[in-house]
Amino acid sequence: MPPRPRPIAVVDAARCTGCGWCVPTCHLQLLSLETVRWKKTSTLHDADTCSGCGKCVAKCLFDALTMQAREVG
Template sequence: MNPERRRLPVINGSRCTGCGWCVAACPFDLLSLERQGWRKTATLHDADRCTGCRLCEAKCPFGVIHMQAPPP
């Protein structure tokens, strides 16, 4: 797959519970929990290093992560 068109995780912040399962699943430590007001949500950092492996999506027990190709 062309690395320019790889799919990246998109996190629905309004549904994310901040459980951290996706953060623990990322082999490159590209996800972290960030405080947004009184709650925490998962956030992708350094999208250029993301391989699109889908481990974060698979580990999310609430189905709030989906993979999406960046716009052309």
């Protein structure tokens, strides 16, 4: 059996308030606030590097961040 792929942090832009609390929790500095449709929104950069640690998800009080299975193939 191949190893299960690591999950990845996914931002729900509709729920994200742009508070920025998740940004400093990422030890790999993969998150930043970017303007998306005129609204500050947490954005994951370099998704391949995300370790799947889930720290950013735990920090978000607005259920805007979730861990999801990576698409394979």
